[in-house]
Amino acid sequence: MLRILVFVLAAIAATGTTLSLLTSYRWYIRMWDFPRVALMVLAAIALVAAVPVLTGWVRAAVVVAxxxxxxxxxxxIYPYTPFAKTEVxxxxxxxxxxxxxxxxxVLQTNRDxxxxxxxxxxxxxxIVLLLETDKLWEDALKPVIDRxxxxxxxxxxxxYGLILLSRLPVEDAEITWLIDKETPSVFATMQTKAGAQFRYIGLHPRPPQPxxxxEKRDGEIAIAARHAKETKLPVLAMGDFNDVAWSRTSQMFKRxxxxxxxxxxxxxYATxxxxxxxxxxxLDHLFMSPDFTLVxxxxxxxxxxxxxxxxxxxxLAPRAAKVLNDEPATPDAADHKDMREAIRDGKQAAREEGTASGGSPPPP
Known part of the structure; x- marks a missing residue:
């Protein structure tokens, strides 16, 4: 029985890790981007158990794998540990x-x-960004919204409902459907109390699931990345990206x-x-242009x-932050190619599903 358990744990850890290496839009492949900590834990358990339970070349193969x-x-995972160097x-x-x-x-079905x-x-x-808000949530939050x-x-x-609230001055705010007419995003130009302008982006694309x-998730993330690249203002991007920080898409977005x-x-900062x-x-992110420092x-x-x-x-302190912070990673030709393909494929998928929005972000 213990041998079977070792083989099952090892098979899950090895299969999930191998699938996570593939470049694909398929949900049953992209889902393995998420549980890297869990796969590492399963592999560690299988490794420890394999030593006393298995023998010969089978044990050696499981241990090495x-x-x-x-x-x-x-x-x-290492960059997202206290052992790595900070960049902000x-x-x-x-x-x-x-x-x-x-x-x-908030989880739409959560009525607490x-x-x-x-x-x-x-x-x-x-600034408050709330996601999965329906009309019941909007009504219940009226005391907060009114402030x-x-x-x-x-x-x-x-x-996929959303609410954006700000006590900071807002020059413009627009809820837009970037690719899919069922998943809105929000873009706004705001000011600090001292009058410094910055751009705010709030995202909540769909997750990989059966x-x-x-395609549509990656396309929306790529459009938001392109928007940040084109704007001349500092940018804060937040939201439930339904993607993990270390995925290929999130790293492309970042670069x-x-x-x-x-x-x-x-x-x-797992959520x-x-x-x-x-x-x-x-899953819930904060990315910032190098004009910000962290408090x-x-x-x-x-x-x-x-x-x-x-x-x-x-x-928001552009001159000081650019001295104190690391330089952002420079995108390469592969990043630009991935961005273009993600936008193209996301729009194509939405057209094929009959959910194309025809939308776009506001001018940068």
Missing amino acids: MLLVIGWQGFR AKAVINRENCISAFSFN YARTIQLIDREDPD YPHRSSAPLDNL GEDT IGGYLDPRIGRGL FPANLPGLRWP DMKVLENVGSDHLPVLAKVC
């Missing part, structure tokens, strides 16, 4: 240019509105958009699934959703 799995998964500096520079931003996928309201009241962020002078909302009952490959990731060198603390992965970033407590909320405090 599990060491390769642990090594590869560890390599992919921690610094408070001119408090009037500092911003607190909150992002939370009070806990979310209490959390927002307690943290009192300058923010700038509001954009698209309540939907398909798990019946849903990743094309010229972003830095404050999680690098600090931790996973999903909320009820499995040891096996979570980072603080944290994952908050579970308030009834399958995601955990993210709260970040950053300062």
Whole structure:
């Protein structure tokens, strides 16, 4: 029985790792981008158990395979550990240019509105992005919404509604459907209290799941990356990307958009699934252009959703940040090719499914 368990664990770890190496939009391949920590844990268990349970060449093969799995998964996860070098500096520079931003996928079917309201009241962020909000959520959050002078909302009952709130001055805010008419995104130009302008992007594309490959998700992420590349303003991008920070698509997004990731060198900041603390992965993101420094970033407590909320405090200080921060990675020809193909294939998939929006982001 123990031998069978070792073989099962080793097979899952090895198969998942091998599939994660493939370039494909298929959901049953892209899903293996997510559980890298879990695959590493399974490989470690299989490795430890294989030594006393198996013998001969079979034991040697399992041990070598599990060491390769642990090594590869560890390599992919390593940047998101405290052992790696940070790329965003921690610094408070001119408090009037500092911003607190909150992002939370509320889980549409979660009807415990009070806990979310209490959390927002307690943290009192300058910017609030809420995802999976339907009309019931919008109505329940009215006491919160009414406190923010700038509001954009698209309540939907398909798990892809959103609300953006800001107490900072907003010059323009537009909810747009980049590829799929069922999944909105939001773009806004805001100002700090000192009057410094920046661009805010909020995303929530669809996840890989049975019946849903990743062409449309990857296309929306690529469009947002291109938008950040083209704008002359500093950019903050937040939301539930339904993709992990270390995936090929997220890394392309980061390089094309010229972003830095404050999680690098600090931790996973894993947010999903909320009820499995040891096996979570980072689905809810904050990326920033190199014009910002970090004050603080944290994952908050579970308030009834399958995601955990993210709260970040950053300062917009372009001259100081460019000295303190690392330079963003430069995109190469492969990144540009991946971006173009992701946008093309995402739009094609939406047309074939009859969900094409014909939308685009506002001018950069």
